[in-house]
Amino acid sequence: MESIWKMTAQKPANKEKLDRTEAETVVIGAGMAGILTAWFLQQKGNDVIVLEANEVGSGQTGNTTAKITSQHGLIYEKLIYNHGMQFAQLYAKANEEAIHSYQKLIEKEKISCDFERKPSYLYTKQDLHSLMVEAEFANRLGLSASLVTETELPFEMEGAVCFEKQAQFHPLKFLYALAEKLPVYEHTKVLKVEGNTVETEHGNVKAANVVFATHYPFVNRPGYYFMRLHQERSYAVAVEGAEPLQGMYLGIDEDGLSFRSYEKYIIVGGGGHRTGENPFGGQYENLYGQAIKLWSGIEEKTRWSAQDCFTLDDIPYVGKFSKKTPDWYVATGFRKWGMTGSMAAAKLLTDRILKEENQYEPLFSPQRRLVSQAQKNFLYDTMYSGIHLSKRIIKPAKGELEDLLPGHGGVVRYQGKKQGAYKTETGEVFLVDIKCPHLGCQLEWNAEEHTWDCPCHGSRFDYQGNLINNPAQNHIS
Numbered sequence: 187m188e189s190i191w192k193m194t195a196q197k198p199a200n201k202e203k204l205d206r207t208e209a210e211t212v213v214i215g216a217g218m219a220g221i222l223t224a225w226f227l228q229q230k231g232n233d234v235i236v237l238e239a240n241e242v243g244s245g246q247t248g249n250t251t252a253k254i255t256s257q258h259g260l261i262y263e264k265l266i267y268n269h270g271m272q273f274a275q276l277y278a279k280a281n282e283e284a285i286h287s288y289q290k291l292i293e294k295e296k297i298s299c300d301f302e303r304k305p306s307y308l309y310t311k312q313d314l315h316s317l318m319v320e321a322e323f324a325n326r327l328g329l330s331a332s333l334v335t336e337t338e339l340p341f342e343m344e345g346a347v348c349f350e351k352q353a354q355f356h357p358l359k360f361l362y363a364l365a366e367k368l369p370v371y372e373h374t375k376v377l378k379v380e381g382n383t384v385e386t387e388h389g390n391v392k393a394a395n396v397v398f399a400t401h402y403p404f405v406n407r408p409g410y411y412f413m414r415l416h417q418e419r420s421y422a423v424a425v426e427g428a429e430p431l432q433g434m435y436l437g438i439d440e441d442g443l444s445f446r447s448y449e450k451y452i453i454v455g456g457g458g459h460r461t462g463e464n465p466f467g468g469q470y471e472n473l474y475g476q477a478i479k480l481w482s483g484i485e486e487k488t489r490w491s492a493q494d495c496f497t498l499d500d501i502p503y504v505g506k507f508s509k510k511t512p513d514w515y516v517a518t519g520f521r522k523w524g525m526t527g528s529m530a531a532a533k534l535l536t537d538r539i540l541k542e543e544n545q546y547e548p549l550f551s552p553q554r555r556l557v558s559q560a561q562k563n564f565l566y567d568t569m570y571s572g573i574h575l576s577k578r579i580i581k582p583a584k585g586e587l588e589d590l591l592p593g594h595g596g597v598v599r600y601q602g603k604k605q606g607a608y609k610t611e612t613g614e615v616f617l618v619d620i621k622c623p624h625l626g627c628q629l630e631w632n633a634e635e636h637t638w639d640c641p642c643h644g645s646r647f648d649y650q651g652n653l654i655n656n657p658a659q660n661h662i663s
């Protein structure tokens with residue numbers, strides 16, 4: 187099934203045949219970060235092209251929930267505690283400005299993308315204290331946060347924090363409208379970047395600047411993003427038959443859900459987990475089951491899932507790719523808040539490339555100092571990856587291929603070898619190598635999606651081994 191956005195937007199045709207060998211800037215990736223960056227560069231007269239492995243918006247941007255907000259879960263107390271008042275203030279300001287920038291751009295370009303200003307709420311059924319603290323810190327940073335005890339949601343809660351004048355839109359209608367006015371080359375996968383040469387499936391392009399807007403950067407060294415990014419997936423269902431919501435919502439409790447409306451649909455999101463940790467599935471059933479308890483008589487229209495990159499310290503990496511590559515830039519690590527994040531990133535990268543000042547550079551710099559929380563996360567992630575790497579080598583498979591039930595997948599022993607196997611309902615078997623082609627961790631079965639997912643850095647493959655998500659670059663055999 188596809189996202190409600192893919193079902194309700196008409197994708198324009200883009201260029202497919204790479205007819206350029208030079209450009210001032212090559213942006214790799216036509217998601218929200220890449221398209222916005224190319225847009226602002228082009229507006230300022232830069233000769234920019236976009237190279238996209240698949241199609242415009244086919245990555246996470248086509249599967250988002252598209253709330254445009256500075257309310258990023260419980261973040262402000264944490265930011266103040268870990269980074270200090272000044273960084274927290276910059277973070278709030280960058281994201282508030284991003285909301286205004288969307289509105290300005292949409293109005294100026296007359297983009298019909300269902301952009302609406304809406305209040306955004308964080309709600310809790312059990313932890314009012316955390317919400318009160320968040321509201322207090324958000325207000326100290328100049329955001330306007332108020333506590334309420336009731337909302338339109340049809341269940342009781344202890345309270346909610348409301349940020350007024352946030353926004354939501356249709357991400358693909360917006361993205362397609364911009365992409366139509368840009369030189370975007372679809373089905374043009376970048377295989378390698380060597381200095382200022384971008385090597386693609388269809389030829390090379392020389393560029394003064396290269397922007398990696400590929401969601402997860404696929405170059406391992408330099409940059410070492412694989413040591414400081416992990417990915418988390420979550421799930422969404424769009425249901426119809428209930429009164430549309432006036433606000434946007436996110437629960438802060440362990441089992442908290444995300445809600446927003448699009449036209450007659452309510453989108454219910456949740457079930458988040460680190461990529462590679464969903465062996466039993468059931469996420470969609472759980473979401474739909476919760477939705478129908480809230481609004482009896484609803485029907486499911488569609489369901490989909492997506493994943494996003496998480497940095498060590500909760501702040502995206504936007505700026506210079508590495509100290510060794512002065513002409514490379516990156517935008518990643520949006521922590522499921524990549525709508526405002528992409529807008530802030532696009533403006534920052536445009537300024538950097540055009541050598542203009544940008545006050546948010548130190549905040550987002552990928553070379554920033556690791557605060558102590560980030561150091562702890564670094565140790566955890568390194569240990570976690572080590573475990574999944576050695577698991578493949580040391581740990582034997584639990585069962586034999588014959589033990590696998592129809593419709594199920596898992597790591598099995600077959601012909602004396604540990605392999606990934608999926609048995610269809612009709613008994614057809616698909617075997618794959620469970621060694622992730624990125625850095626060799628053991629792939630794990632995702633029962634929800636019938637995919638092989640890597641717990642280390644989040645690469646994903648279908649049950650036949652075809653690559654779905656970065657950072658891996660190759661299929662598995």
Ligand SMILES: Cc1cc2nc3c(=O)[nH]c(=O)nc-3n(C[C@H](O)[C@H](O)[C@H](O)COP(=O)(O)OP(=O)(O)OC[C@H]3O[C@@H](n4cnc5c(N)ncnc54)[C@H](O)[C@@H]3O)c2cc1C
Pocket residue numbers: 214215216217218219220237238239240241242243244245246247248249250251252253254255374375376377399400401404418419420421422455491492493494517518520521522523524525526527528656
């Ligand atoms: C379930 C979920 C809900 C979310 N909801 C929200 C929300 O409500 N609000 C919000 O602000 N954020 C939200 N986010 C986050 C947001 O969707 C993402 O942060 C954002 O879409 C990321 O955009 P991107 O451009 O970085 O990546 P993408 O949209 O994934 O774009 C990257 C592009 O790069 C291309 N690419 C990759 N490798 C190559 C290559 N080698 N050569 C050429 N092209 C390549 C890919 O094909 C892809 O099209 C959500 C995320 C998830 C997972």
Ligand code: FES
Pocket residue numbers: 412622623624625626627640641642643644645656657658
């Ligand atoms: S994604 Fe890095 S090892 Fe699999």
